Amino acid sequence: MAQYMSMDTLRFLIHEVLDVQQLLKYDRFKDYDKASFDLLLDSTKSFADQFMYPVFKEMDKSPAYFKDGKIHVHEAVEKMMEYAGQNGTIGSTFDYEHGGMQLPHVIESALAHIGQCANNSLTGYPGLTSGAAQLIVNFGTQDLIDTYVPKMIEGKWGGTMCLTEPQAGSSLSDITTSAESQADGSYSIKGQKIFISGGDHEYCENFVHLVLARIEGAPKGTKGISLFVVPKYILSDEGNLLPNDVITTADFQKMGQRGYCTTHLVFGEKSLCKGWLIGPENKGLKCMFLMMNGARIDVGLTAASTATAAYYASLQYAKERPQGRRVLSGGKKNTDEEQTTIIDHPDVRRMLLLQKSISEGALSLLLNASYYHDLSKVSESDEERKKYHLLLELITPIAKTYPSEMGQISISNGMQILGGYGYCTDFPLEQYYRDIRIMAIYEGTTGIQSLDLLGRKIVMQNGEALKLLTKEIIYTIKEAVAFDLLKPYADQLKTASKKLETVLMHLLQFAMNGDHERFIADATPFMELMSNIVIGWQWLKIGLRAHIAQINGKEVYGNAFYENKIHTMKFYYKYELTKIEGLALTLMHPDALTIKEKNKATLTE
């Protein structure tokens, strides 16, 4: 079987770069040890090898589709939900009392990574079910928890999140789905939701939709949105499933992730569609964000994983494909020589290292985010928990966006290595290229994430989160600067970090002067700048751990492994971190060219 990810890299990141064993001291994780984590990783890899990877291409060639009122998906979805239910995947991080495994989020992410590398379409089904169940656990009544959560954790019932409406898109303040209070305490839900991933298919007995809607008379805008559990079938007191008026009216045929169905749902159009409020009235958006934040991390991780799988596909090709010869002094080539394998050409090495630096840097950030998630729950003091919560909040939009955006570039370089074959459907690169493109759109586009980063996360609590992140980065720099090999990179990161501060001070002036539109106008290039530095920090951490392993002679994964990590760090600092120079110039530029009122140009043509 083709290699689609690296277990060594994954283990190195969780055990050496993050040191997840630090989590074992907390009571919540007392039943685990390193060996049990490794066992879980191995059994997930084995399932991914035997079952998920083999149907990856097939699910693309026979995409999910809508016919005669039904969504048809690949039969692998049945086995996937069954496996996820039987192995506890869906509720893996949940409390024991809710049928969960109390697994650390960082381990859950590591397991998810394996599956996503093998088959990025299949993992969405249990993934969203888990997020939806989590919402019910957090905000639902005991009755709702008892009714829905066990079936969802078992993988018998699917879960979804229903936010987007045709007329509103990213503008949630404009959603119009309505909820009218009923005598029995439930609500009558009416409205339409689009782009609902995993929204319906034949392999779950029931679907549990988490739906944003407005209770009659609620305030306008996002302050009047509430959250409801709306099942496709209602469980009667006798244990029968009775139809609720949730109708799938269409699907969306996508460029990629074709094995993952996307549906159009209509609620309460013909008869009564019952929903149950969870969380406080009009606070639905805040509740939904618990799931949304998890989903954003999951999208970022899926992007990092898709880029990882593409990297290994192009690496294998580069190692096997003979073509051309090395360039000799004077620019000549010796045509008497055998052709060299293309991995020896500098431009191919550049493309491989670019992929490696993006995909592993991204994976490292995602695992770091999940680790913060754990620490925000289990740390002993309020202050510590708050600290890690803020760090997680700040890096979530970056962890979602960097892999989604740069993962596209990464895979494009992988395709380029295969040349014409990369563009052909007989080879896997073109599917990865199509699949990853949705990640910059799912769960809030790059534009939305960038507004969230600059307009909300950076400024929240007087910049507290950024101060904490800067401290973390400086901590790594201080550790690294002690090693001759790493000092130049630590210094470069320090300079970069100061440049970020300068740029931010420049932008904040606009906010302070009341010109908020100008403040956030270039949020996307700002996201690019900041992501670049945050990934640079991840690579310095990776380089540091690799170098320490070399020095200590504890090269668990072999010398070449650690050497390659340090080399890829160097590559990132030469080819990628340098981009911040241009971005800073753009962000500090005096002209406001994208604000309508400030320019004569109409842009209508």
Add this chain to the structure above:
Amino acid sequence: MAQYMSMDTLRFLIHEVLDVQQLLKYDRFKDYDKASFDLLLDSTKSFADQFMYPVFKEMDKSPAYFKDGKIHVHEAVEKMMEYAGQNGTIGSTFDYEHGGMQLPHVIESALAHIGQCANNSLTGYPGLTSGAAQLIVNFGTQDLIDTYVPKMIEGKWGGTMCLTEPQAGSSLSDITTSAESQADGSYSIKGQKIFISGGDHEYCENFVHLVLARIEGAPKGTKGISLFVVPKYILSDEGNLLPNDVITTADFQKMGQRGYCTTHLVFGEKSLCKGWLIGPENKGLKCMFLMMNGARIDVGLTAASTATAAYYASLQYAKERPQGRRVLSGGKKNTDEEQTTIIDHPDVRRMLLLQKSISEGALSLLLNASYYHDLSKVSESDEERKKYHLLLELITPIAKTYPSEMGQISISNGMQILGGYGYCTDFPLEQYYRDIRIMAIYEGTTGIQSLDLLGRKIVMQNGEALKLLTKEIIYTIKEAVAFDLLKPYADQLKTASKKLETVLMHLLQFAMNGDHERFIADATPFMELMSNIVIGWQWLKIGLRAHIAQINGKEVYGNAFYENKIHTMKFYYKYELTKIEGLALTLMHPDALTIKEKNKATLTE
């Protein structure tokens, strides 16, 4: 009908930025005037509207395929070839004596742009036929010209270029297709060629393949390659078409450009496959490059055109789609307001301007290249002709690569404007996104183009071509610097141009010290740096002409048009030209991280 290109921009570029009327003073073009050029543009637009654009999506949904030994393409191909034959498109730039129209290349490119914007799959069929016929005209005997060229110009017979072989890919020195001399002066051809665009279908009576092969006993490497005309059917003295042993054995199913067939051809496997040498023995590659250079320009133009069409699709959506509200002072939004159309959001404006700056900058460069092509043929003195030939040689790899690479980014931003809809097959963006991706691979990948630029074109004739280009750029800077509005941009371009020089001096040291592999190791980032500056030069030219039109009160296309051009120039200088800072750092970095021998890292994992 949806807008897919701008006739105003096209006319502005050829009449005002390039001033093609300067060509009318040459005898070769004496039968033309501005009105006749405009008439051709209009009639091509009308055909594109009525026939090419309407089948664009359809050709993607029902791709070309191979079945029972035959390639099946959309029936539109028949009408396309018929139209191209009847209207002189295929031979438009050919001499009158060869049945051509003696049209300037720049006008041919303008016409091709219109068609490519409407339907990038259809234009390849007549395009390659034209290139193949041109080769026969240039290097074939009168007999071969008489036999093949008229039928090709009429669109009855298709033409192809056959270079790539399964074992050789980009390494042409390793091709093994053989040619054995026959008693009748022809050659017996044996071998296989892959990735042959437009290589076979039911709507041409015959196919004329231009095939690279080795004559028995020829020297190894590229010095032993000859060029042959190999028809699918041989025209007998009685005027009958007799089968030659050219067999289509398979097709390649591609991610995009699915209406444009890609074939696998086998020559002489079962019986005699006759071919006729054109050009001198063992000089085939040099001859082929006449067609190849044209094909590279054509690929670059198709990329620029595909990005243009995508730009207009996303512009239309942005103008029509209501969503969200403008940000007010303090970061609030007024939810009592109606939703605004998304074109008013700064991030959407940024994405539109990015697309416009890439696609129009690229189009301008391509038309400039074709204009140089004309001047290299018709200029009066040898020196002038040589000058324009060198300029064309130098900018060809850039004109092929910039639109192909940055066009992907451009279209990706267009898709982002449509959000989830952009990823769905009901909307056109995802097709443009898939279609354009092949352009960085066709006719020499970006890696190959970059080696050509830095390793060959920059250094040829002691850097003469670069000196000439620098002169052209300085000429524009000098013109622009006289205007207050343009001076900052002229200055920025001057600084950028000096930075290019510094980087080049740095790299050339490696070549001078005999380390040629190091010299060209970062050819691709060098391509990116230089392209960025060359497109900056195009935008300064555009800004200059627009500003002069404003000053003179000769705003032929309306005030908003010129204002938008100047605005887009400003955008390019703020958001794109600034990238050279990071690229220069990368290129001047002391570490050689992509050369195998110079690093301990193995990159095997």
